[in-house]
Amino acid sequence: MEIAATRTLTLSPPQSRQFSHTFFSKNLVSLPSLRFNPSGRRNFSFKSTNLRVSATSMSAFAAEKLSPETFLDKKESGILHFVKYHGLGNDFILIDNRDSSEPKIAQEQAVKLCDRNFGVGADGVIFAMPGVNGTDYTMRIFNSDGSEPEMCGNGVRCFARFIAEIENLQGNHSFTIHTGAGLIIPEIQDDGQVKVDMGEPILRAEDVPTRLQGNKGESVVAAELVVDGVSWNVTCVSMGNPHCITFGTKDGQDLRVDELKLSEIGPKFEHHEMFPARTNTEFVEVLSRSHLKMRVWERGAGATLACGTGACALVVAAVLEGRTDRKCTVDLPGGPLEIEWKEEDNHIYMTGPADLVFYGSALL
Numbered sequence: 001m002e003i004a005a006t007r008t009l010t011l012s013p014p015q016s017r018q019f020s021h022t023f024f025s026k027n028l029v030s031l032p033s034l035r036f037n038p039s040g041r042r043n044f045s046f047k048s049t050n051l052r053v054s055a056t057s058m059s060a061f062a063a064e065k066l067s068p069e070t071f072l073d074k075k076e077s078g079i080l081h082f083v084k085y086h087g088l089g090n091d092f093i094l095i096d097n098r099d100s101s102e103p104k105i106a107q108e109q110a111v112k113l114c115d116r117n118f119g120v121g122a123d124g125v126i127f128a129m130p131g132v133n134g135t136d137y138t139m140r141i142f143n144s145d146g147s148e149p150e151m152c153g154n155g156v157r158c159f160a161r162f163i164a165e166i167e168n169l170q171g172n173h174s175f176t177i178h179t180g181a182g183l184i185i186p187e188i189q190d191d192g193q194v195k196v197d198m199g200e201p202i203l204r205a206e207d208v209p210t211r212l213q214g215n216k217g218e219s220v221v222a223a224e225l226v227v228d229g230v231s232w233n234v235t236c237v238s239m240g241n242p243h244c245i246t247f248g249t250k251d252g253q254d255l256r257v258d259e260l261k262l263s264e265i266g267p268k269f270e271h272h273e274m275f276p277a278r279t280n281t282e283f284v285e286v287l288s289r290s291h292l293k294m295r296v297w298e299r300g301a302g303a304t305l306a307c308g309t310g311a312c313a314l315v316v317a318a319v320l321e322g323r324t325d326r327k328c329t330v331d332l333p334g335g336p337l338e339i340e341w342k343e344e345d346n347h348i349y350m351t352g353p354a355d356l357v358f359y360g361s362a363l364l
């Protein structure tokens with residue numbers, strides 16, 4: 001039996017705004033301690049394939065009354081219906097915005113929804129909008145700090161799975177998606193993984209953008225960046241959004257990413273004067289010529305469990321610095337991504353998972 005549960009909690013305490021959550025048992029492998037008490041307040045928890053969710057003050061009801069389709073079709077004014085997805089723990093609130101080219105919520109509302117204590121909790125909010133210039137859809141995204149990036153790699157895999165869900169598509173499908181980084185083409189594969197044509201990397205210093213001096217072909221490869229008195233070896237790559245990749249310091253010390261004090265050093269890269277649009281930063285350890293391990297500090301979102309554009313950018317950086325081949329597995333805190341920078345078309349291809357977490361609603 002499919003089961004849905006709702007809870008109500010306060011989104012922004014001073015204004016007493018209400019937020020309600022709906023969970024479906026889709027993707028759940030077991031519901032060991034779930035006991036229904038339609039009228040009651042009861043603590044319970046349940047397990048999914050990828051996470052453990054606990055909730056209090058919940059009432060529950062059978063999903064026959066509320067299928068995913070009818071749930072997302074609901075159009076009550078003042079209520080926002082959404083679906084939460086994650087790509088390797090990089091999590092997003094997906095909103096069906098196919099009827100308008102204006103985001104259904106403002107940036108400040110996205111900040112509240114992304115709050116992990118007073119909201120739903122997410123690294124960003126993603127809007128599925130009508131396509132432009134002949135594309136199937138447009139994807140826009142707000143970071144958890146409300147800023148709007150050009151692209152999101154894990155997000156676009158979630159986007160593809162979300163479209164398949166709301167369009168009721170099964171099996172292999174690909175879509176053309178207009179983003180701030182241009183045309184992006186995700187393809188849902190038979191095994192459920194999503195392979196994405198992420199387009200070409202941008203290397204010219206002023207286009208990344210960075211104020212660091214470009215070298216060969218004006219790209220910034222193995223340049224020196226002084227952060228807090230320490231001289232780092234960095235390469236700058238844009239995947240539509242800016243990335244600064246480092247394998248270690250200029251004195252030749254390679255990184256041990258597990259030892260890094262990410263929350264101390266990350267913001268200093270993000271807000272460094274050399275990055276006029278701020279930057280995402282990838283701290284990378286080379287395990288072999290086809291295997292990398294990284295931790296990321298994201299612009300506008302902080303430390304996240306994975307960054308798709310970051311994984312693509314760091315393979316480009318690793319190739320440009322002569323450290324790896326063009327096809328690599330990148331281990332992120334949330335799991336691995338397969339990345340290939342193809343010589344034939346100069347495009348980068350990223351393959352990885354995207355998973356539905358739950359359906360929910362929020363009173364705006």
Ligand SMILES: N[C@@H](CCC[C@H](N)C(=O)O)C(=O)O
Nearest residue numbers: 149152153154241307308309
């Ligand atoms: N996590 C994303 C990147 C999201 C945007 C980033 N924070 C930025 O501001 O550029 C990914 O998977 O690529």
